[in-house]
Amino acid sequence: MTDVTRNWEEFNSTEVSAKIPFFTKDGRLYDCLFAQQFDRALLDRLFTLANKLRATAQTKEGADFLLSLLSHKRAMLYFVQPSTRTFLSFQNACHLLGLKTSEIRDTNTSSEIKGESPEDSVRTFSSYVDLIIMRHPVPGFVEKTAWVMNRAKRPVPVISGGSGKDQHPTQALLDVYTLDSQLEGGVDGKTIVMVGDLKRGRTVRSLSYLMKNYKRVKLYFVSPPQLRMEKDILTFLSKHTIPYRETDDLGSVMREADAIYMTRIQDEHDVAGESRKVDYSKFQFRAEHLAVIKKTCIIMHPLPRREEIEVEVDEDDRAVYWRQERNGMWVRAALIAHLFSVEDEILGRK
């Protein structure tokens, strides 16, 4: 039997589910790389923790307590792909827990000019810190970093802040956390409507996957015909007996929704300007819709938005996308607290 921990190519070619144990230590995440690492128990644990963090930070005493927890740790934010919002969210999550941060936001360093391998660069930069938070445009690069750092004499945990086109596990986490904390009774039994460019939207894909952790959830996929949810997700949902329906008529399903998840058109992925042919006006949430949806229905958006939600909607209490943004910070702080095993100190505080 090949030892997958010895050879990256071998390791990389195995299925995600088989990789997960390698990124786990002593019953907790060691690295956070895939949304598939989150099961129901872990989600519940992280959300409880995020709630407690948020409550604790309300007072100066509480905030200072949080600052003391990881004051002895240092994190490196290695963000060579521009992403101000994810960067700031992580950086402030670190600051909340007292971690000092340093950052790399540009690969155009003397080392690379001098011919150093990317693996050596990361390993060098890791020398000074206790945690790496990494966003990288090359698919698999963050995972490889975690694999390398896991095998180093001085291992350092790695959290993905987005790797290539597919994996952005903490975005999925904050979306589910927002559903869980904003919906009365949590996610179980709720009807969630996802709207927009479902074909190319990373967030709606991850969110759909994570629904397997919840009971009796019903999904509506509202999109232009050209931008329907991909088959792999639909197959996955069928396999897990999660009911879904596809439509291009937002009005027809809006009334039923407990949560409406709006997304923008992802035209940066266009090959030949195909988005321009899409009439996206039907996939917009307008102020007039506020009178139609349930009083308890929340409106989400991963941001940035363009025209998908009218600015007037922002003032309605059901518009939770700004809170969702801020939730990213709380749930990322919860994740970091989990990795460093300070959960009990937080949860145990009176």
Added chain:
Amino acid sequence: MTDVTRNWEEFNSTEVSAKIPFFTKDGRLYDCLFAQQFDRALLDRLFTLANKLRATAQTKEGADFLLSLLSHKRAMLYFVQPSTRTFLSFQNACHLLGLKTSEIRDTNTSSEIKGESPEDSVRTFSSYVDLIIMRHPVPGFVEKTAWVMNRAKRPVPVISGGSGKDQHPTQALLDVYTLDSQLEGGVDGKTIVMVGDLKRGRTVRSLSYLMKNYKRVKLYFVSPPQLRMEKDILTFLSKHTIPYRETDDLGSVMREADAIYMTRIQDEHDVAGESRKVDYSKFQFRAEHLAVIKKTCIIMHPLPRREEIEVEVDEDDRAVYWRQERNGMWVRAALIAHLFSVEDEILGRK
């Protein structure tokens, strides 16, 4: 009556004096946007606070006490216009009081590429922090941000670090603070000589405005004929019966000065190289002048300087421009302490 808090265009078209209450809460500044927000009582308060901050920071115990005051707060420095000195001054003011900082110094982020409105970007970035310090090249942008953030479900105070060509309230603050703290008996009754490009110098304009808060001040404006102080300021001074005199002969007024405020020629505002025709050598402070001015006369400069002050002058005790620079940090820290209502804790410390 139109509710000016509801519509930005309406709000924006009102006079500054009418806007001020909107940026004030519970009798203190909530946002700091205009030099007009500073009255004598507030100036005195902030300067007393700045003095106490400076004295307190002298000892390790004092400095650690200051660090504890706002350790639970986080600030975002949103500086999309390059300004290293103002940036560093604010950042270190934050660090003095224990605030953690994150920064945006480049607007070329993925969000804007993705078509997000500037208001949405700012609001997103504000999600993670308790204070926004912003410098922006577009006139009115900082004010609009404060207006938006004031109306948000989670309001966040905004301090201007310079907005467009006209407003840079904390620069005015540090200039008056330097006068107040370096002149025996404060600003009342003093003779202040402003020298150089008075037409286009933002600092001398603001400083002149703020003189209305002081009694029996006399101003001399020394400039080339082409670069005289603008009429609006002269009218303002007359209206407030502040005596002033214009001249192009520095030597003739130097002896009388309690403070000489030197400025460089602002040729970046030239339309057709008109500065090149100006003989600026007459508007220079040279080492030989040190023997002429009063023993108590201070020499100020907002920096950066070119040739307006000979380097030899730096060693004279009356040259206070480096201290003036450092005063920016103290008075900005005082302002932040004021916004967050920790004045009494600072002033009350033995």
Added chain:
Amino acid sequence: MTDVTRNWEEFNSTEVSAKIPFFTKDGRLYDCLFAQQFDRALLDRLFTLANKLRATAQTKEGADFLLSLLSHKRAMLYFVQPSTRTFLSFQNACHLLGLKTSEIRDTNTSSEIKGESPEDSVRTFSSYVDLIIMRHPVPGFVEKTAWVMNRAKRPVPVISGGSGKDQHPTQALLDVYTLDSQLEGGVDGKTIVMVGDLKRGRTVRSLSYLMKNYKRVKLYFVSPPQLRMEKDILTFLSKHTIPYRETDDLGSVMREADAIYMTRIQDEHDVAGESRKVDYSKFQFRAEHLAVIKKTCIIMHPLPRREEIEVEVDEDDRAVYWRQERNGMWVRAALIAHLFSVEDEILGRK
């Protein structure tokens, strides 16, 4: 007699040994600019301190103690020459001791556009901080900054993070620290083999110089004929009766080595692509060599590496280059602790 403290050109033209007292105060370094400032007593002191820092930081209590030492200080990292690794090493060294950091990594600031002299810029930026750590491409610029700041009304110590082509004192420090801490019994009496581009490698030159502080050291210089160690170093070694031998045959000396210091070819200094003619394969450390060298022989490299050390070697316990990298942080923290006179508090902690 000319007062060298009064005129930079005069000062600059004196010998390094004559300059050293100017950068020393009360029997300790005030500025760190030259490897020549390190004598044996100081090296031993800094290494003892670095060891204690490393041990103390192992526990949360220890790390929090270190954080408290310089919490009241602020450092500016002025790195206008790209150098991510040195930057991060210093930044995290600061963070270890509780110093807050601000940074300048780009000279393209508004001030310089506005015609400010580099000396004024540095002095301005120094206004806000208690320590300047500077890397600059212009030879002598860091030294001049220290000279200017030493004479200012508010002096601020300066540490060089690399100045021009020759001086990089903390790199030399970390190399010797690694030898000292990894070799049983320290550096005295050891055989050190330096391999590669010895002609243009700044680190091997400095390391050779510093060997004068140790007893009975023997050096082997292994290089291509075109890239032999320069005469000035060989003369220096002869003068201090440090035995050395030059060869181009790594295999012939490998067995004897207590430390092998590998370096890459410095082709960025090529004038006409002369490196391309060099067969560098003979100056590579390969996995097969691990069986040949002593069981206690350490393998060092200043990094970044290219092909000089096979990646397979990394897993051997004698490969200490990653530890060497991390040692940079510890020894820089020790240096900062020394400058700020908190050594006794660290060494005295139980």
